[in-house]
Amino acid sequence: QVQLQESGPGLVKPSQTLSLTCTVSGASISSGGYYWSWIRQPAGKGLEWIGRMYTSGSSNYNPSLKSRVTISVDTSKNQFSLKVNSVTAADTAIYYCARGYYDWSSYDYWGQGALVTVSA
Amino acid sequence: QSALTQPASVSGSPGQSIAISCTGTSSDVGGYNYVSWYQHHPGKAPKLMIYDVSERPSGVSDRFSGSKSGNTASLTISGLQAEDEADYYCSSYTSSSTWVFGGGTKLTVL
Numbered sequence: 001q002v003q004l005q006e007s008g009p010g011l012v013k014p015s016q017t018l019s020l021t022c023t024v025s026g027a028s029i030s031s032g033g034y035y036w037s038w039i040r041q042p043a044g045k046g047l048e049w050i051g052r053m054y055t056s057g058s059s060n061y062n063p064s065l066k067s068r069v070t071i072s073v074d075t076s077k078n079q080f081s082l083k084v085n086s087v088t089a090a091d092t093a094i095y096y097c098a099r100g101y102y103d104w105s106s107y108d109y110w111g112q113g114a115l116v117t118v119s120a
Numbered sequence: 121q122s123a124l125t126q127p128a129s130v131s132g133s134p135g136q137s138i139a140i141s142c143t144g145t146s147s148d149v150g151g152y153n154y155v156s157w158y159q160h161h162p163g164k165a166p167k168l169m170i171y172d173v174s175e176r177p178s179g180v181s182d183r184f185s186g187s188k189s190g191n192t193a194s195l196t197i198s199g200l201q202a203e204d205e206a207d208y209y210c211s212s213y214t215s216s217s218t219w220v221f222g223g224g225t226k227l228t229v230l
Contacts, residue, residue: 048123098166105171106168107156111165
């Protein structure tokens with residue numbers, strides 16, 4: 001059974017960098033045909049796609065976040081990570097990691113989410 | 121990229137059928153057959169219910185079906201059950217090689 005689990009600080013100060021890690025179990029992050037993504041949900045709002053990365057290094061990001069976001073993959077640890085620079089209160093959200101299945105153009109497995117609050 | 125438009129809420133009685141719409145543009149929903157739907161019970165991981173407009177992953181009840189016409193996709197749930205009460209999100213691939221989600225629809229089973 002494929003499982004994804006987010007981890008990282010739950011509180012980040014404004015202007016600092018938000019860092020989260022997603023640990024994948026039950027599947028190899030190096031497997032072809034998949035991509036690895038982050039998606040977030042601010043309180044009371046809908047889902048917002050942040051970006052995706054293939055283990056080949058190819059990536060795509062939400063244009064509204066592109067200048068501040070980096071997604072990276074660590075195949076040796078079967079993990080992938082998210083960094084968001086220069087955070088503000090608007091970045092407060094539940095952050096989900098998810099596996100994208102290329103053939104289905106959709107996300108077949110998700111983590112349960114990690115709440116990150118941006119506050120001094 | 122702008123979020124896809126979904127109704128904020130829908131409701132139905134057990135046994136009834138409901139439909140949730142998802143409206144985008146020719147650059148996303150209308151341009152690709154890559155619309156997916158997710159069921160989300162708060163506090164849990166979202167679950168894929170429909171992919172590629174109308175395909176169901178293994179294990180998803182056939183009470184769930186999807187369709188698309190022009191720039192609008194729809195999720196239909198027939199034979200409503202109490203366990204269907206959740207938030208539902210649509211998503212589409214876009215011409216910018218990104219994904220966009222809808223604002224979400226809260227389904228209440230009366």
